[in-house]
Amino acid sequence: MKSLVMKELKQPLQLDDREEPQPATDEVLVELHAAALNRRDYWITQGLYPGIRVPVILGSDGAGVVTKIGNNVPPHWQGQEILIDPGIDWGEQTKTQSERFQILGMPRDGTFAEFVTIPAACLHPKPPHLDWNEAAALGLGGVTAYRALFTQGVLKSKQTVLITGIGGGVATTAMRFAIACGATVLVTSSDDTKIAQAIDAGATGGFNYTQDAWHKNVVSKFGEVDLILDGAGGAGYGQLIDLVTAGGTIVNYGATAGPPQQFDLFKVFWKQLRLIGSTMGSPRDFQAMLEFCRAHQIRPQIDQIYPLNEGNDAMSRMQKGTQAGKLVLAIQ
Amino acid sequence: MKSLVMKELKQPLQLDDREEPQPATDEVLVELHAAALNRRDYWITQGLYPGIRVPVILGSDGAGVVTKIGNNVPPHWQGQEILIDPGIDWGEQTKTQSERFQILGMPRDGTFAEFVTIPAACLHPKPPHLDWNEAAALGLGGVTAYRALFTQGVLKSKQTVLITGIGGGVATTAMRFAIACGATVLVTSSDDTKIAQAIDAGATGGFNYTQDAWHKNVVSKFGEVDLILDGAGGAGYGQLIDLVTAGGTIVNYGATAGPPQQFDLFKVFWKQLRLIGSTMGSPRDFQAMLEFCRAHQIRPQIDQIYPLNEGNDAMSRMQKGTQAGKLVLAIQ
Numbered sequence: 165m166k167s168l169v170m171k172e173l174k175q176p177l178q179l180d181d182r183e184e185p186q187p188a189t190d191e192v193l194v195e196l197h198a199a200a201l202n203r204r205d206y207w208i209t210q211g212l213y214p215g216i217r218v219p220v221i222l223g224s225d226g227a228g229v230v231t232k233i234g235n236n237v238p239p240h241w242q243g244q245e246i247l248i249d250p251g252i253d254w255g256e257q258t259k260t261q262s263e264r265f266q267i268l269g270m271p272r273d274g275t276f277a278e279f280v281t282i283p284a285a286c287l288h289p290k291p292p293h294l295d296w297n298e299a300a301a302l303g304l305g306g307v308t309a310y311r312a313l314f315t316q317g318v319l320k321s322k323q324t325v326l327i328t329g330i331g332g333g334v335a336t337t338a339m340r341f342a343i344a345c346g347a348t349v350l351v352t353s354s355d356d357t358k359i360a361q362a363i364d365a366g367a368t369g370g371f372n373y374t375q376d377a378w379h380k381n382v383v384s385k386f387g388e389v390d391l392i393l394d395g396a397g398g399a400g401y402g403q404l405i406d407l408v409t410a411g412g413t414i415v416n417y418g419a420t421a422g423p424p425q426q427f428d429l430f431k432v433f434w435k436q437l438r439l440i441g442s443t444m445g446s447p448r449d450f451q452a453m454l455e456f457c458r459a460h461q462i463r464p465q466i467d468q469i470y471p472l473n474e475g476n477d478a479m480s481r482m483q484k485g486t487q488a489g490k491l492v493l494a495i496q
Numbered sequence: 497m498k499s500l501v502m503k504e505l506k507q508p509l510q511l512d513d514r515e516e517p518q519p520a521t522d523e524v525l526v527e528l529h530a531a532a533l534n535r536r537d538y539w540i541t542q543g544l545y546p547g548i549r550v551p552v553i554l555g556s557d558g559a560g561v562v563t564k565i566g567n568n569v570p571p572h573w574q575g576q577e578i579l580i581d582p583g584i585d586w587g588e589q590t591k592t593q594s595e596r597f598q599i600l601g602m603p604r605d606g607t608f609a610e611f612v613t614i615p616a617a618c619l620h621p622k623p624p625h626l627d628w629n630e631a632a633a634l635g636l637g638g639v640t641a642y643r644a645l646f647t648q649g650v651l652k653s654k655q656t657v658l659i660t661g662i663g664g665g666v667a668t669t670a671m672r673f674a675i676a677c678g679a680t681v682l683v684t685s686s687d688d689t690k691i692a693q694a695i696d697a698g699a700t701g702g703f704n705y706t707q708d709a710w711h712k713n714v715v716s717k718f719g720e721v722d723l724i725l726d727g728a729g730g731a732g733y734g735q736l737i738d739l740v741t742a743g744g745t746i747v748n749y750g751a752t753a754g755p756p757q758q759f760d761l762f763k764v765f766w767k768q769l770r771l772i773g774s775t776m777g778s779p780r781d782f783q784a785m786l787e788f789c790r791a792h793q794i795r796p797q798i799d800q801i802y803p804l805n806e807g808n809d810a811m812s813r814m815q816k817g818t819q820a821g822k823l824v825l826a827i828q
Contacts, residue, residue, distance in 0.1 A: 259743030260768045316768070397761040411591030419761040427759035429729040429751040433773035436592045436648075441765035 167277035168475040168493075170270075171219045173211045176476045177276070182221075185273065185281045186232075192241055192284050193232035194248070198300035199275035199472075200225035201491040202333060203420070206482045208270050217271050224250035224268045226275030227290055227299035228495075237284040245290040247299040248275065248282055249307070249450040258315075258446050267304070267444065275300075276475055278495060288450070291458050301464040301490035302457065305333035307445035308417055310453035312393055313338050314345075316442040317415040321346030323390040326382065326407070328400075330370070331358040331488045334417060336465040338393050339367060344460035350386060352378070358488050365465070379403040388412065396421040405431050413438040465489030499609035500807040500825075502602075503551045505543045508808045509608070514553075517605065517613045518564075524573055524616050525564035526580070530632035531607035531804075532557035533823040534665060535752070538814045540602050549603050556582035556600045558607030559622055559631035560827075569616040577622040579631040580607065580614055581639070581782040590647075590778050599636070599776065607632075608807055610827060620782070623790050633796040633822035634789065637665035639777035640749050642785035644725055645670050646677075648774040649747040653678030655722040658714065658739070660732075662702070663690040663820045666749060668797040670725050671699060676792035682718060684710070690820050697797070711735040720744065728753040737763050745770040797821030 165184050168177040187193045205222045207213050227247040233239065248268065255262025268274050268282060290299045312334070313319050325342050327335050330351035342349045343366040351362040352373045359370030369386060371378045382389065388409035394401070398421025404414055405428055414437065432439065445453070456462070467487035470478045471494055478491045497516050500509040519525045537554045539545050559579040565571065580600065587594025600606050600614060622631045644666070645651050657674050659667050662683035674681045675698040682701045683694040691702030701718060703710045714721065720741035726733070730753025736746055737760055746769065764771065777785070788794070799819035802810045803826055810823045 257743065261742070401761070410593070411589065416761055416765045418765060423761045424759050427756050429733070429748055429755045429773075431773075432771070433748045433750060434775055435773060436775055437773045439764070439771040441761075441763075441767060441769045443766055443768055 165278035166472060167221050168472060169219050170209060170222055173216070173218070174209065177209075177222070177479065179473050182277070184279050187234045187281045189234040189236045190283055191234045191281045192230045192237055192287065194226065194228045194246065194280050194282060195231045196226045196228035196275055196278060196280060196495045197296035198227050198495055199223045199493045200301045200303065201478055201482050201493070202304045203482065204267065204304070205269065206479060209479065213270070215271060220270045221273040221277050222269045223275035223277070225300050225303035226280060227296050230287070234284070241284060241287055244287070246287045247290050248303055249286045249288060249447060250304050251307070251444055251447065251450065252283060252286065254446045258448060261443065276472065276493060285447070288454055291454060293458070293461050294463060297466060297469055297492045297494060298463045301333075301466055301492050302337070304444065305337045305490060306453050306457070306464060307450045308334045308442070309338035309341055310456065311445035311449040312415045312417045312442040313341055314452070315445070315449055316440045317391045317393065317413055319345060319347055319391055324348040324350065324386060325391040325393060326350045326352065326389045328352045328373070328392065328394045328404070329396050330362045331355065331485070332395060333490045334395060335393070336489045339365065340462050340465065341456065343367070344456070344462055348386070350382060350389065361488055373400060379407045382407050391415070393417070395419075397424050398422050399425050402426055402428060405437065408435070408437060410435040411437075413440060415440045415442050417442045466492055468492070469494050497610035498804060499553050500804060501551050502541060502554055505548070505550070506541065509541075509554065509811065511805050514609070516611050519566045519613045521566040521568045522615055523566045523613045524562045524569055524619065526558065526560045526578065526612050526614060527563045528558045528560040528607055528610060528612060528827045529628035530559050530827055531555045531825040532633040532635065533810055533814050533825070534636050535814065536599065536636070537601065538811060541811065545602070547603060552602045553605040553609050554601045555607030555609070557632050557635035558612060559628050562619070566616070573616060573619055576619070578619045579622050580635055581618045581620060581779060582636050583639070583776055583779065583782065584615060584618065586778045590780060593775065608804065608825060617779070620786055623786060625790070625793050626795060629798060629801055629824045629826060630795045633665070633798055633824050634669070636776065637669045637822060638785050638789070638796060639782045640666045640774070641670035641673055642788065643777035643781040644747045644749045644774040645673055646784070647777070647781055648772045649723045649725065649745055651677060651679055651723055656680040656682065656718060657723040657725060658682045658684065658721045660684045660705070660724065660726045660736070661728050662694045662699075663687065663817070664727060665822045666727055667725070668821045671697065672794050672797065673788065675699070676788070676794055680718070682714060682721065693820055705732060711739040714739050723747070725749070727751075729756050730754050731757050734758055734760060737769065740767070740769060742767040745772060747772045747774050749774045798824055800824070801826050
């Protein structure tokens with residue numbers, strides 16, 4: 165099978181012809197129609213992830229058809245059109261993942277290939293309103309956005325939510341979820357084009373965070389916000405503490421800009437803030453996310469679709485961070 | 497009436513003879529039997545509080561007898577033995593105080609006097625199991641401890657809670673609440689005597705935070721903790737993030753050691769932590785706190801009782817931070 169393989173750190177992925185893997189007793193073999201990239205894939209190529217092994221096929225997100233099932237897998241999955249929950253062994257608790265938890269695509273071989281084996285517990289029927297590319301684009305970003313926004317952030321309709329760094333896969337998906345939920349959605353970016361796209365898609369306001377005092381403009385135009393969804397951290401984190409309303413919540417699902425340079429704990433306790441971390445999502449979050457997408461006919465925003473053999477171009481675009489929405493690999 | 501008056505910043509309080517105040521229509525006059533100190537009183541003498549005015553009678557906590565009532569106050573309060581909820585105008589929301597919120601004792605004259613006028617909304621019948629000094633010692637520290645531990649921290653029996661800086665009024669009261677709730681209670685201090693006292697009072701373990709790697713000892717002896725109650729912040733905050741369990745909570749009700757010097761946002765999102773600020777408490781928190789104290793016959797820990805005219809000695813002890821429990825002024 166054709167596979168994009170990471171053989172060394174910081175080198176382009178290599179297109180190999182590999183033997184088709186065989187599913188274990190609790191697993192299935194999926195013939196992939198599409199895969200999607202996540203920032204995680206890029207971090208791994210840079211060595212910025214614990215326990216990296218090579219060679220490995222990257223890729224957490226995928227959608228396709230089940231072509232072979234292990235002995236312990238219910239037979240109704242055979243031939244099903246599915247999308248993959250890339251979370252494996254989350255564990256029993258909803259509050260946090262177990263120590264066994266892993267994400268598909270390193271250490272286990274992932275979806276940047278014609279076939280992948282996955283535990284049957286990761287299977288979900290493909291929502292009928294999505295095409296293959298959209299289904300693949302929903303997985304990791306979708307569940308991360310859903311958990312951060314609803315499970316951890318407890319967003320309600322009529323609240324105001326600020327989503328930072330619009331353009332990233334989690335942020336654009338979260339924006340669509342929040343709009344569907346009936347919230348007032350504000351976004352930030354360093355790129356005015358992405359802000360304009362977000363407003364076209366239904367966001368109420370957008371702010372370029374490279375401008376001085378942008379956060380004061382948020383407050384003067386829309387008031388303090390109830391919830392902030394942030395994947396950046398870094399120097400701008402203090403501004404988020406300023407513009408969230410008293411009793412409000414900031415959910416962080418990442419820190420791509422590094423740790424905050426200062427952390428004003430006085431404001432945190434006086435404003436009675438809730439600063440909440442969020443990572444990926446539980447199987448329950450994934451199921452709830454799919455139901456929400458079906459109910460509201462939500463499609464993830466796709467930036468660009470590449471054939472599998474141009475996967476390195478997709479990785480370069482991820483590295484530059486210029487995309488608006490998900491980067492997808494169309495496989496067959 | 498005898499009153500301890502702050503006339504200038506950073507000077508001893510002065511014992512004055514003042515005219516007895518008169519209650520407004522929604523207020524009552526309370527003849528105080530006891531008052532209690534809070535760190536807030538000391539901060540105000542140092543100018544470390546917004547909107548300081550002088551001269552002013554400090555003091556948030558008090559217990560006594562209602563001797564005069566305003567025209568709109570229900571007559572059953574006349575002659576009642578009461579303790580004071582020092583929170584005024586919390587507002588409608590439970591999540592956070594309103595912008596009108598203030599604490600008794602600056603800007604409004606407080607309880608370091610023979611009489612005080614307060615809004616009738618601040619009155620609660622004195623719990624019968626408490627003497628005057630204990631009733632006075634319960635107010636601000638009690639509601640702060642209750643909200644931080646239960647409303648914000650959602651402590652459950654069988655969980656493990658770490659309370660930092662045992663000795664302070666909020667920390668010692670929170671420790672008694674947490675023990676009564678059936679939690680495993682661990683404490684920290686820089687003072688081994690305070691740790692020994694806490695263990696005598698029912699804490700399961702204590703750790704001197706001036707020792708290297710104390711937080712690793714917590715984990716090796718008791719495992720990671722579910723909830724941390726912290727009023728310090730500062731350099732030690734990073735250790736708290738290390739020793740709280742994945743999915744766990746750190747509640748901050750203060751930052752006496754200043755803002756944290758570093759803030760590891762990566763750990764916050766990967767461990768799915770909840771960092772929650774807490775200030776004082778709502779009228780509902782106060783009511784719930786009193787019911788909890790009645791149900792479990794909880795008495796606040798008193799460090800030392802001073803006559804009103806030795807109030808500056810009590811303030812000095814507060815400044816040094818060597819007390820274990822509340823500092824009380826016995827008034828009559």
